[in-house]
Amino acid sequence: MLAWGVGRPGTVAEYANRLDARVAEAAPFADMLLMPEYACMELAPALAPALAPALAPALAGGPAAAAELSAMLDAAHAVLAAMRAAARRHAVWLQPGTLPMRVNGRVVNRAPMIRPDGSLAFQDKWHMTRFETESWGVSRGAPPSVFPTPWGLVGISICYDAEFPKHVRAQVEAGAWLVLVPTCTDTAHGFSRVAISARARAVENQCFIAVAPTVGAAPWSETLDANTGRAAIYGPADRGFAADGVVVEGETDQPGWVFAEVDEACITAVRETGQVRNHLDWPRGPMPRVQPATFSA
Secondary structure, eight states: OEEEEOOOOSSHHHHHHHHHHHHHHHTTTOSEEEOOTTGGGGGHHHHOGGGTTTTTTTSTTHHHHHHHHHHHHHHHHHHHHHHHHHHHHHTOEEEOOOEEEEETTEEEEEEEEEOTTSOEEEEEOOSOOHIIIIIIOEEOOSOOOEEEETTEEEEEOOGGGGGSHHHHHHHHHTTOSEEEEEEOOSSHHHHHHHHHHHHHHHHHHTSEEEEEEEESOOTTOSSSSSOOOOOEEEOOSSTTSOTTOEEEEOOTTOOEEOOOOOOHHHHHHHHHHSSSOHHHHSOSSOOOOOOOOOOOO
16 A cells, blocks of 8 residues: 655656656565555646636636646546556556546546556546535546455445445445555545544454555645545454554555555454454344434333
């Protein structure tokens, strides 16, 4: 999991070089790499200046937000090609974060899962933040899916999606034992919501949840001006795991990789022999209608 320190590349090629360098750092130590939501948006300010005046009235976030989004939509296929090239070059499974893309006339936040041969599939974001809805006009994409890998089925829940139990639960019920959460948050409040939710999802589903954030200040960027978080993997707080459920956790706002070896067998075991069986005991139907309690003397 990478805490991506936001930089200032001037071209797609410079972004591609930064991406490749990060993958090269981790490839000797890991088979699957996770990067943050919207990390590639660090490129947007360099591509956007000429567009800003024309797009000034386009979106509620103002000309800079509109220009950055428009520039990245235009560059999306070149950025995606750089992501695929990095996965192929270093022979890794790469979840390189997310990027905004046009899909059937709508803007969608998409997370590619790229195999070592460069082939890919997408998980789209399902729940939009206020910034995405009000400033960018991002639309809901495809529903939750799971990705077949050599280690079993893996899910992706993008940032805000992880704050909703049913999104992760749908992937777990489809067979995912590991769910990746690429995230981009600009306040401690925002990252706390993601991190607390990730730990809750790990407990209630008895699964692994991996989190990768953007970090650092980028005052030249409307989109990534402030970033905070820490890379981590969380598991069930039960037998065979740490008492707090933390598998590994980096330092807050410290760029760089954190690594951990995770195994589906650990999840199978805790679901069978744990002190509790949250995964099994998940409610299978709606709760009865809530009624006011009746007091007696």
